[in-house]
Structures are given as C-alpha cells and as structure tokens.
Amino acid sequence: MCGPALDMMQRGFKIDTYQRNVQISRLEKEVVKVEGILNQYGMATWEKPIKARSPFLKELFYTFYNLPEQFRFDKGERKVTVNREALEKLSAYHHVLPIINAILTVRDTAKLLSTIRTEIDPDGRMRTSYNVAGTETGRWSSSSSVFGSGTNLQNITNEVRRMFIADEGKVLCNIDEEQAESRVMGLLMWSLIGDPSYLLANESGDVHTAVARLCWPHLPWNGEILHDREVAERPFYRHFSYRDMSKRGGHLTNYYGTPPTMARNLKIEEKVAAEFQLAYFKAFPGLREYHHWVAREIGLHQELTTPLGRRRIFFGRPGDDATLREAIAYIPQSTVGDILNCALWRIWRYCPEAQLLAQVHDSICFQSDESDLPRAIANARRLATFPLRMNGKALVIPVDAKVGWNWADETIKTSRGKVHNPNGLSKWKGSLAGRKRLSGVHSMVA
C-alpha cells in the first residue's frame, strides 16, 4: 500500500489559490462580525465576552441562565454538554435564542475557515500523510503531511472540495463504490444466514425505494421505476418520506442502532422509529440473525475474519453491547476498505495514465490528460470491478465515475443556500459531452 500512498503524498492536490483567498476573506469577515455580536450579547448579559467554543458556555447556560442541563453519552458516561443538539433544544427558551444562533454560526463558520486556511505547500498544492496501517478495520487514515502542511483529506466537505482542482490540461475523475457497505451487508446476510432479500433489494437499482416497498407493502406500488419512486417519496411522517426513512433508518438499523438513537438523529418520535424497525426486521429477517451470528462468534472466539481474510481480535468484554456493536460494523467497513484499496493498488500499478490524488475510504480521485481520459476511466473501472466471494456466494460492487475540474459536486449546498459549480463533478457518460473547463469569473456562478 505504500506505493500508491507515497505516490499521492508526493504529488499533492492542486489548490485554486484565488478561490481559496476569496473564501478566506469572506468567511473571516463573517466570523469577525458574528463574534462581535456575540461579545455584545455577552457584555450585555453576564458582563463577559461569549466565546462560541469555550467550556464556560456551560456556566453561561446552566448556571447564569439556570436552564435545564443537557447531556450526552460518552463511552457509557453521562456528560453535560453544550453541543449543537443541546443548544438546539435550549433554543426553546427564546430569551437565549439570539445567543444560540450566533454561537452555532460562529462554530460552523470557524470550522469551515480552519479547513480552508490549511497551509498549502509553496508549489500551490495541498499534501497529506496517509497512514496505511493506522486503524482497527484496515482502512487508511489521513493527517497533515510530514512537513506539517496540509491536513486530513478524508473529512473535507463538499463546499471545501471546490478549491481542490485538476492541473492545467488535466481532468479530475472521482470513482466511487456504489452503496458498498450496504451491499456487503447483503452478502453477509445471504452467505452466512441464507437470506438473499437485502442483497436483492440493493441490486434492484434504487435500494431505498426497494426497502420502502418491502417495509410498507400496502402502498400502491406497481413495479414501474418512476412510479414507485414517486410513491416512496410521499410523506411518511412530517418532512420525512418513506424513502428518507428507508435510507437513514435502514443504515442505522443495520449497525444495531436503537429507536432512541434513530429518534434523535432523524428528529422523529421514538414510537415511529420503533415501528419502522419492526417493519425493517420483518422485511429482512437475515439482519437480526446476522447480529446474533456476530454475538455468537464474539462470545465463542472474540475474533472475526472478513471475506478478504482480515482478522480482528476484540479485546472488549465479549458480552458487552459495545463490543457487539464494534463487531457488527467491522466486516462491512473493513471489507469495503480492502476492496477499494485493492482497486487503488491495481490502478496505481496498471493504469499509468491515471495520476492518483486522494483516497477517501470508498472512493478514489485521480486526474488524466483530457486525451487519455476515456481510456483511463475505462481501465480504472475495469481494475476496480471484481467479485467478492464468501461461502460460495459472490457479489460485484458497481463503480460509479464522475468527472470535472474541481473536486466538488456541480451543485454545492452551503449554509446560505445552493451554489452552482460549473467546473464540478458530474456523471461520466463516455465523453465530456461538450463540457469545457471554465476559467475566472465564469467558474463561479452564484
């Protein structure tokens, strides 16, 4: 793995420094403005400034204002918190609403700013350091480069990805393993338990609609893709469609999430979450059995081995729920990482026209000369597509390809609305289809 890792670490990812500077000055102004407002609130109330990220916020809300303490759980411990979720609850006390809004704005903006401000190297490139043996699951991790510049490139938001660009004369391609963890979960349920239902749902084209069909069979489905999708997008509960429920609730349920968690994350009632899980487990009976299978393996051996042969020993107490949850997540997460890394290595070794730029767990970004692009993408896809076998069953994870001149999607959702990004990534359909790299002001249509 050091081959492709060093290749990317040495090359670095070109940064659009103009775009970077524009963003920095815009966000700096915003932070200064809102911090000023926050300080005025502070002086007007408890006669001290208010810092959005200070631990003393606890004192402000829970002692000075005497509001009900909010808690979070951290490794089995109940702790007082002033995180986003807590502040959103406290905003029901509308005398502190302006303070809370200002705090959340400063936090969001400062976070964004700190990533965008990350030091780039003198040649205008951002470099990272990949650790190819740094995690429990076999995934890579990413951090600042050996010289202290750059940062973790595996947690860059779409908004910030806008400043990561292709070199002159080259085009970016991002390939992605589609619904990878979910498909591996399907293979596990099929090969270990004998229940193919979840894999079939995944391979139906639109997994979330398929899951919705199985969970709510009484709705007027008729098998036509567009019609069924429309049915799935009807409201289920408040702002939630059946499809939303299937997507977010399904993922959480796969990983042993409980109704209270689902209720919190999806902002729905606990009863509604429990109802969904009942239907979900009924539609995919292999899921419960997979959870039980993992519990049994951990109880007996305290270890698991993935279909690609990666063994992990679980040092937690075998009977603990926390140990079980780590174990349930392990095989899908590790397997997807290994599949992607296998693809990465093969592209590095056999597809020289693809210059690797980044690895993000289930996706790879590379660049090619425009003239090489169709060949590079065809080769990369071929090298990344291979069957995963387990107990005589097999699965192929499809590989999606997108192209553009910067690393963000064509539509960027920001806190202030949507921004059109004409140089961004769009689905590869065999050619650039008339797309051209826009420069200067034309590349930034608000």
Added chain:
DNA sequence: ATTCCCAGCGCG
C-alpha cells in the same frame, strides 16, 4: 512557554 486534555465536529 510548552504540553496535555477535552469538547465539538467533519468525513466514510
């Protein structure tokens, strides 16, 4: 002045 720790939050 430097190091350590925590809380919060970003991605897959």
Added chain:
DNA sequence: AAAGCGCGCTGGGAAT
C-alpha cells in the same frame, strides 16, 4: 442502562 463504527483536527483552558 444505554442508546451504529471508524478516524483526525482545532480552540480553549488546565497542567506542567
């Protein structure tokens, strides 16, 4: 009683 897993970075403040 506790309430998906896997990471890394930053700012604030305490400890050294």
